Amino acid sequence: MKTLKPLNGNQTIAEATRQVDPDVIAAYPITPSTAIVESIAQFKADGLITGEFVCPESEHSAMSVCIGAASAGGRVMTATSSQGLALMWEMLYIAAGLRLPIVAGIANRALSAPINIHGDHSDTMGARDSGWIHLYSENCQEAYDNFIQAFRIAEHMDVRTPVFVGLDGFIISHSVEVVQVEDDAEVKKFIGEYKPVYSLLDMSRKITVGPLDFTDYYFEHKRSQIEGIENAPAVIEQVGKEFGLTFGRPYGFFEEYRMEDAETAIVVMSSAAGTGKDAVDELRQEGLKIGLLKPRVFRPFPYQKMAEALKKMKAVAVLDRASSPGAFGAPLFTEIRNALYDYAERPKVINYVYGLGGRDIKVEHFKEVGAKLEKIRKTGKVEEMCGYLNLRES
């Protein structure tokens, strides 16, 4: 039955997992994603999940179990955060390289050192070149919706690529909101039956998984892997549309908020986008023509669509909840600025790193950014291209 339930972000991932009922779930608990694994364990104990639930001794092993199970033709999920994702590192590349459609719920959290349990995007941004698809969620509902869609995207014949579904640690993972939980049968119908192309257990069609691949063919195989993720946009778009038709909440590559007549824009992902929308409302009341663009898909990066949406702006601020030490700007900024490069008329683009280690970002901080953009719009001058938001400077 379709119901409204008060759930936190972790519980939405667990609920979606219960409904999808994957063949194998392998996960090792870590803050702030612990409750995902905890709830799944409860579902398993209560007989609400029929799939295998494996509790290995580490995240590295958890991802290894996922890889084994997916190679055997199973539908597979896991969940982790921060150091847990870091410990999975080498296996992440193997999952993507073997084209295994594993889905992972990530309660995004800062990386040590210094040790910190709170939300930022350092963990998945660190894995941005691992070959996984990245979806990010603003709230509990989006975490639930993204997680269901992730199976369809990952398992699509043209894609066969693993997917991260990010939700901000604590801010979303532990925040209770009223979530529309869809009917179990409807969810099962939406994701459909998973039919693997190859399976280790198919004795009529014996295969080898993960053999040596030297200077002769490694390059070609990597190229074909890249094609998989490059095929993803069409599938992400189709699945997002279909999800909308089925459940009433359509999804695209990003959400545009009050962008129609905007002259300046703030680009920000995940939970902070919600606070940003309130700030945009206030700035609009003060007479500023400002909008907000919230990326949902970071890999594959929808560079053309993003550039089309932003090219007419006079000034754009990209907010990153991760740093890229030594780089010319943080991850989202470099993508967006790069995407706009070929347009003769393009906005000035500035970058703010914000919220590392869970540092709060309030409406007033977004308003600071709005004022800065307005100044750039008027003068055409950028004083500082890459800065920080809500950070003590002395």
Next chain:
Amino acid sequence: MIEIRFHGRGGQGTVVASKILADALAKEGNYVQAYPEFGVERRGAPVFAFIRIDNKPIYDKSRIYAPDHVVVVDPTLVDAIDVTEGLKEGGWIIINSDKNPAEFKFPAKYRVAAINATEIAVKNKLGTLAAPIVNTAIVGAVVRILSLTKLESLLQAIQEQISIKPQDNQKAAQEAYEQAGRQS
């Protein structure tokens, strides 16, 4: 929008209290957002929980700095931290205590209600004598004093959210609800 901050200590069920309240409010068609502020996750450490209530979708994900009301689950916190920090004028301070509200030295711009949730919890055998679980009683008082939901919605939320002794928890909430009626 109404914003409430809960002050408690780890292990008292403060976070569950905010969750039950969110559930009860959601049952009556409100938009809610309830979230805990975790510091050090250990029994006895001061913990916070926040709840936002509105009749339209809530977008703001920042912490609450200027609450409309505060709820103090552990009375010993009053001497340890400033529970009124940022509290708006006219806001309620709802405190778990056997004292008379007038005995607290809070500024006159606030309204104070004291409810002996500990006694109610002990009476209903919730938790142990040394560490009673007072969350359901506190929520019963909060709902009544702030006129947030009907008692029935709260009792239903407790039934759904609490797996251990749901009936005793419902009784505690109802007793506190009735006691609070004499102070609101």
